[in-house]
Amino acid sequence: MSTGTTPNTPGAEAGTQDASGPGxxxxxxxxxxxxxxxxxxxxxxxxxxxxxxxxxxxxxxxxxxxxxxxxxxxxxxxxxxxxxxxxxxxxxxxxxxxxxxxxxxxxxxxxxxxxxxxxxxxxxxxxxxxxxxxRISDKAEFAAVCAELGIPTPGTVIQDFSAADAPGWEPVPVGFDFPVIAKPASSADYHGVTFPGKKKIFEIATPGELDRLMISLRDAGFRGRFLVQEMIPxxxxxxxxxxxxxxxxxxxxxxxxxxxxxxxxxxxxxxxxxxxxxxxxxxxxxxxxxxxxxxxxxxxxxxxxxxxxxxxxxxxxxxxxxxxxxxxxxxxxxxxxxxxxxxxxxxxxxxxxxxxxxxxxxxxxxxxxxxxxxxxxxxxxxxxxxxxxxxxxxxxxxxxxxxxxxxxxxxxxxxxxxxxxxxxxxxxxxxxxxxxxxxxxxxxxxxx
Structure with missing residues (x-):
């Protein structure tokens, strides 16, 4: 790839254009x-x-x-x-x-x-x-694409809430050491969900804290997928x-x-x-x-x-x-x-x-x-x-x-x-x- 630069520099004044306009x-x-x-x-x-x-x-x-x-x-x-x-x-x-x-x-x-x-x-x-x-905006699907190409991603557990209304539903156990990171697989699925303490990304210190987040998501009506990932130091x-x-x-x-x-x-x-x-x-x-x-x-x-x-x-x-x-x-x-x-x-x-x-x-x-x-x-x-x-x-x-x-x-x-x-x-x-x-x-x- 070329590494040449354009004439534009940080803080430059407005660029020029043809007399006929840019079109x-x-x-x-x-x-x-x-x-x-x-x-x-x-x-x-x-x-x-x-x-x-x-x-x-x-x-x-x-x-x-x-x-x-x-x-x-x-x-x-x-x-x-x-x-x-x-x-x-x-x-x-x-x-x-x-x-x-x-x-x-x-x-x-x-x-x-x-x-x-x-x-x-x-x-x-x-x-x-x-x-x-x-497909690619879903973080779980993105991880699958990376796996196809041999590109590393953090260790991940996928929590699927699509059946969260069913009796006896429970989140998938997480085998990572805590703390962990938790975030929605798709921000579009998460956009309209409201609950106390909602964040873009959660840093979870203990298994009990993760359990409380899963309950909050279920009770708020979230029915997408949530990722729990190992926290990279x-x-x-x-x-x-x-x-x-x-x-x-x-x-x-x-x-x-x-x-x-x-x-x-x-x-x-x-x-x-x-x-x-x-x-x-x-x-x-x-x-x-x-x-x-x-x-x-x-x-x-x-x-x-x-x-x-x-x-x-x-x-x-x-x-x-x-x-x-x-x-x-x-x-x-x-x-x-x-x-x-x-x-x-x-x-x-x-x-x-x-x-x-x-x-x-x-x-x-x-x-x-x-x-x-x-x-x-x-x-x-x-x-x-x-x-x-x-x-x-x-x-x-x-x-x-x-x-x-x-x-x-x-x-x-x-x-x-x-x-x-x-x-x-x-x-x-x-x-x-x-x-x-x-x-x-x-x-x-x-x-x-």
Whole structure:
């Protein structure tokens, strides 16, 4: 794969475009920081405004000069109807323009693909088909694909709740040592389930705590599958992220990997990286590419991986059917994902594959907080070096979209991160986790 970079650099001003316009218009459903990051990447490369179909107008997209917001209801029919109405109105003024439809939420991906026939009358939908999305988004099915390819995953027990109403139903016994990790196999199945203490991911300390979670899930009406996995030792710095794009012919034409430094800790965002360094990690890049090309994937995908310090092996956790909340690390790493997407689905260009390799620190937390939470001396020195050299990016800090209200929001968000880490991940807990695990090997490998 080529490792050449695009002319776009972190913090660049709006990109240029032909006098006739780019010939397409991006439409994104959602409103989180990842949506803003995608809109920023479109603006940097093509100088276009993005239309965001949102369920509200929260901070990440509020008061933006590069986004036009359309408010929609959050149920499927409301989203589809809003998209159809917008497309009809847009076509009246710009009949030759192609609309490219994206989202950064798993359940919305599934809804858009389910209504592909209706939406493709107006939009380009750069997603895999519904059956493949359902298969690969299910963490149990994803583990089966990895097993086919000889790609390691954590040890897993699958708790199937489909028969939980039957008399005498009991969860499958778990043979791992505690603590363990528990999480839904499919986030779509879990999306509408409500119960006290609901989290995205559970860290379970004892068998009794796991039993209570299983009862809560059953009583809340959850009838999907829940995974119980062995907990791989190590703090957040053992995590890795991979993002890739498979084009209309099934070829992976864009790859990027990063070393995670710190993850979000609130119940709703647990596991999302809040700081990472773009770094070329060939074993996991190649493994992710094998998965995508083996399954016939189309569009963006994001993978969570962890380096197991016990054996030095990278282990894949899951594949998300979207570009990911932290997608700006691709642009920061030298490869703007919107260019790869547009060349494929709008212009029909068969691009040479590229890998983002520029070493950049991506972070949404205060500089001092990150330095405090990275305990490994060598890794901390690397963070400080990148900070001092100016090779850092915050996706919301965009010079071309920096009104006073935007700057105030970014400052407020940074302060809120301090509060959230103090509440959900105090330094004493991090030090305990770090001390309990030996350092990871300098390099890992993907092997069976």
């Amino acid at each position: 397409f218009h991006p439409v994104i459903v959602g409103s989180d920081i990842g949506v803003y990051a995608l809109a920023r990447s479109f603006h940097e490369r093509y100088g276009v405004r993005t239309t965001v179909v949102a369920f509200a107008e929260p901070g990440p997209i509020a008061h933006s000069q590069i986004i036009d917001t359309v408010i929609s209801g959050s149920d499927t029919e409301a989203i589809v109807a809003t998209l159809e109405l917008f497309a009809t109105q847009r076509a009246a003024a710009r009949p030759a323009e192609r609309l490219v439809l994206l989202t950064n939420m798993d359940w919305v991906v599934r809804d858009l693909v389910e209504h592909r026939r209706r939406l493709e009358q107006h939009y380009v939908l750069p997603f895999a088909d519904a059956a493949l999305i359902d 190590g703090d957040d710095t053992q995590m890795r992220s991979v993002t890739a794009y498979a084009d209309s012919h099934g070829r992976v034409t864009l790859r990027c990997s990063a070393r995670v430094l710190l993850e979000e800790r609130t119940p709703a965002t647990r596991g999302n990286p809040s700081a990472m360094i773009v770094e070329r990690i060939d074993p996991i890049l190649e493994a992710a590419q094998r998965i995508l090309e083996h399954t016939g994937w189309r569009g963006f995908a994001n993978f969570d991986v962890k380096l197991d310090p016990r054996d030095g092996v990278y282990k894949f956790f899951e594949q998300n059917p979207r570009i990911g909340r932290n997608n700006y690390y691709l642009t920061a790493g030298g490869q703007n994902p919107t260019e790869v997407l547009v060349d494929d689905v709008v212009h029909g260009v068969r691009r040479a594959p590229v890998t983002a390799v520029a070493e950049v620190l991506y972070s949404v937390v205060p500089r001092w907080l990150l330095r405090r939470y990275v305990l490994d001396p060598e890794l901390k020195a690397r963070v400080v070096r990148l900070q001092r050299s100016g090779r850092t990016v915050h996706p919301l800090r965009y010079r071309a979209d920096s009104s006073p209200r935007r700057r105030l929001y970014v400052l407020t968000a940074l302060v809120n991160h301090v509060r959230k880490y103090r509440q959900f991940y105090p330094l004493d807990e991090l030090r305990r986790v770090h001390a309990a695990n030996s350092p990871a090997p300098a390099a890992g490998e993907v092997r069976a």
